[in-house]
Amino acid sequence: MGFLAASKKLPVGLILSGGGARAAYQVGVLRAIARLLPDRAPNPFQIICGTSSGALNAAVLATEADCLQSGVNALSEIWGNIDSARVYQPMAGNLFVSVSNLMLSIVAGGAAPRASAFLDNKPLRKMLQRKLDLDRIQRNIDRGQLDALAITASAYGTGASVSFYQAIKGIEDWTGPHRVGRRCKLSVKHLMASCAIPLLFPAVSIQGQYYCDGAVRQVSPASPALRLGARRLFVIGVSGNRSKAGGDERLTEDPSSYHVLGHIMNGAFVDTLENDLDVLKRMNRISRPRPGFWSRFTGKAGDAVEFLEISPSERVNQLAVEYYAELPRSMSRYIKADSSSTMLSLILFEQGYCNRLADLGFHDAMAKQDEIRRFLSD
Numbered sequence: 518m519g520f521l522a523a524s525k526k527l528p529v530g531l532i533l534s535g536g537g538a539r540a541a542y543q544v545g546v547l548r549a550i551a552r553l554l555p556d557r558a559p560n561p562f563q564i565i566c567g568t569s570s571g572a573l574n575a576a577v578l579a580t581e582a583d584c585l586q587s588g589v590n591a592l593s594e595i596w597g598n599i600d601s602a603r604v605y606q607p608m609a610g611n612l613f614v615s616v617s618n619l620m621l622s623i624v625a626g627g628a629a630p631r632a633s634a635f636l637d638n639k640p641l642r643k644m645l646q647r648k649l650d651l652d653r654i655q656r657n658i659d660r661g662q663l664d665a666l667a668i669t670a671s672a673y674g675t676g677a678s679v680s681f682y683q684a685i686k687g688i689e690d691w692t693g694p695h696r697v698g699r700r701c702k703l704s705v706k707h708l709m710a711s712c713a714i715p716l717l718f719p720a721v722s723i724q725g726q727y728y729c730d731g732a733v734r735q736v737s738p739a740s741p742a743l744r745l746g747a748r749r750l751f752v753i754g755v756s757g758n759r760s761k762a763g764g765d766e767r768l769t770e771d772p773s774s775y776h777v778l779g780h781i782m783n784g785a786f787v788d789t790l791e792n793d794l795d796v797l798k799r800m801n802r803i804s805r806p807r808p809g810f811w812s813r814f815t816g817k818a819g820d821a822v823e824f825l826e827i828s829p830s831e832r833v834n835q836l837a838v839e840y841y842a843e844l845p846r847s848m849s850r851y852i853k854a855d856s857s858s859t860m861l862s863l864i865l866f867e868q869g870y871c872n873r874l875a876d877l878g879f880h881d882a883m884a885k886q887d888e889i890r891r892f893l894s895d
Contacts, residue, residue, distance in 0.1 A: 528664060529893075530747025531562035531578070532739065535569030536732060537714060537863030539755040539833055541599075541871035543574050544592045545878025546753050546827050551589045553886055554893070560585045561893050563664040564747040566680070568731040568738065571755070572668045572711035573645065576703070579666040580650055582657040595648060596871050601845050603644055604866045605636040605718070634719040635851075636864070638709070645705045654683055654703060665745040668703055669731035669738075670710040673720060676734055680741040681707045681723075691744050696737065698744055714863060743822065750824035751892065753878075755833065825892045829874075830881050834858035836873060843867035 533543055554561065560582045567575025574592055581588035657663040665684035672679050678696040682688070683703050691698040701707070710721035710728035720727040742750055841854040844865060852861050865871075882889065 527748045528563040528746050529561060529749045529751060530564040530566060530742030530745070531575070532742055532750060532752045533565070533567040533571030533575050534732065534738060534752075534754050534756070535567065535571030535574075535712065536755055537570055537712070538599075538837075538866045538871055539862055539874065540570035540574055541596045541874040542755050542829055542833070542878040543571060543753045544589070544596050545875035545880070546882040547574075547578070547585070547589050547592065547878075548875070549879045549882035549886070550889060550893075551586045552883075553889055554585060557584055557586065559583055559662060560588060562751060564667075564742050564745045565663070565665070566667040566669070566738075566742045566745070568669045568711060568735060569714075570712045571753075572708050572731065575666060575668065576649060576651065576654075576708055579657065579663055580653040582663040583660075591648070593875075595644075596875060597868070599866050599868060599871050601848070601864070601866045602640060604641045605638045605864070606640060607636060607847050634717060636717050638713075638718045641712075642705060642709055645708060649705065651703055651705070658683065658685055666703060667698070667741045667745060668707045668711050669735060669741060670707065670713075670721075670723075670728035671731055671733040671735070673727045673729060675726075678731065678735045678737075679728070680744075682741070682745060684745055688745055693737075693740065695734065696740060698741065717860075717864065739822075739824075748822060749892070750822060752824055752826040752828075754826060754828035756828070823892075825885075825888060827878070827882050827885060829877060830884075831877060833874070834862045836877070837862035837865050837870060840865060840867065840870035840873065843869050 533540070535543075550561075551558075560578055562578070565575045565579050567573070577591050577595070578585075578588040581591060654663070654666055658665075665682055665688065667680045667682040667684075669678055669680045671677070676695065680696070680698045681701050681703060682698060684700065688700070690700055706721060706723060710723060711731040713719060713721050713729045715729045715733060718730075720729050722728075739750060739752075835858065838854050838858050838861065841849075841861065844852060844861065844867070848864070851857075852864070854861070
């Protein structure tokens, strides 16, 4: 009774951030949630928002909205049998030549070279086309099993964070500072755009505009869920930034080109979701929020937003280094264990690392099982 009754009163939004292979962590968290819910329970999240590789997980859940366990089983099958060959293949050429050409072009103010990606992710597209029946999204919406699914990508031309969404009637498109919401019929192309990590994967063209990974320049990750009607948020982050607080890592020598590129990539994938949640937390302490504040997220005044966050308790980059031996030989010439941990954590689509992340997600969620139960039955 508790789970279903609560969902009709205050719509719960699920936010799945991402960053390449790190999204395997989310599968473990979702597996724990399914264990805590009754057998065959429907997905308790009426609004699902995914960014980057989290968008792929979001799409799977949306297609299986009638039963959370079915969605978790589908995700476990995908991530439990993952390997790099099913996601990408190296393009011809040298990574740092491609990166250097792109950077020089940007500095010179010229057009970016056409071959600005090091990896070809056609295998991923083929897998998604084979595994996903995205027509089920609208059917689940029509049956009342889902209110909305949003997939966020970043527009190269405008720099805006664009949330493509499929939803119930009555929700209107929105435009805010550096973010846009557009209703559409979601496709594999939207998923590929959302997880197109700059430099690593090719940009994706949608209606004449090129898009890259939605985590890039995403100003307010919580905003799409709230715009779509969520009033409570369940958040699964994958950056592991919180576990770094107070760390004592130091670079005591001149940074190599690997360090520099890793630093750039890390800057591009800073999880602004954590900043969003910190702001929400501070404002929730105020008994009467100022109407002007909530418009930052929803475009209108509203009450405090309750949320529960689950994020890695261990350092994701360090975990990736522990599984460096799994990296394909064709990639190990570019990615070094001791100086490219950020990039490694993004592209190590191998079973050992991904299963380790999923196990960590399950452990972290079960450590908060009482909080999860209270949140979903409140």
